[in-house]
Amino acid sequence: MIVKIKNARLGFAELFTAKAVNDGTPTHSCVFIFEKGGANHKAIRSAMKDVAVTKWGAKGETILKNLMKKERVCLLDGNEMTDKEGNVYDGFKDNMAVRASNAKRPMVLDRDRTPLTQADGRPYSGSYVNGSIELWAQDNQYGQRINASLRGVQFYKEGDAFGGGIPVSEDEFDDLGEGADDDFDDEEDFDDIDDVA
Numbered sequence: 001m002i003v004k005i006k007n008a009r010l011g012f013a014e015l016f017t018a019k020a021v022n023d024g025t026p027t028h029s030c031v032f033i034f035e036k037g038g039a040n041h042k043a044i045r046s047a048m049k050d051v052a053v054t055k056w057g058a059k060g061e062t063i064l065k066n067l068m069k070k071e072r073v074c075l076l077d078g079n080e081m082t083d084k085e086g087n088v089y090d091g092f093k094d095n096m097a098v099r100a101s102n103a104k105r106p107m108v109l110d111r112d113r114t115p116l117t118q119a120d121g122r123p124y125s126g127s128y129v130n131g132s133i134e135l136w137a138q139d140n141q142y143g144q145r146i147n148a149s150l151r152g153v154q155f156y157k158e159g160d161a162f163g164g165g166i167p168v169s170e171d172e173f174d175d176l177g178e179g180a181d182d183d184f185d186d187e188e189d190f191d192d193i194d195d196v197a
Contacts, residue, residue, distance in 0.1 A: 029101035055137035
């Protein structure tokens with residue numbers, strides 16, 4: 001079942017290059033972070049229920065409750081997303097999140113729906129995005145789960161980058177239009193490294 005996620009914070013983004021975790025199969029992945037009890041949370045909960053009932057029939061809701069208790073679903077409580085020291089990751093506190101992955105590269109689009117590449121520098125972990133995921137029920141030798149396949153991500157707006165990185169902005173540079181370099185005097189505009197060192 002396809003679910004559209006709107007205006008969520010992006011975390012742990014591996015959108016352009018597949019990455020293996022714990023010697024597993026390399027996948028493209030990310031986490032969408034959103035308000036607990038908000039529209040995204042409700043849409044995913046409803047879709048998980050539909051997927052469970054479709055897969056397991058009358059037992060679906062009971063199985064889903066057990067899977068949620070065992071944390072074997074793609075929907076995560078942000079307060080449980082902690083580092084090795086037990087600190088909740090930036091942006092996750094008191095929020096919900098959904099983890100999605102795919103061996104195939106997802107569609108990555110800008111606000112105007114033009115394709116983005118890694119060189120464009122967005123979306124990045126900490127920015128706000130829209131997303132498309134497909135929920136599906138797993139029932140095999142590895143057990144039962146409700147998973148999310150990552151279909152696509154659309155950059156929505158800037159946000160504080162996670163991990164301390166700050167996205168570059170064109171405002172950091174001067175306009176070098178015609179005549180703008182006239183007051184630039186090569187070596188005199190730089191300190192002597194020997195003097196500073």
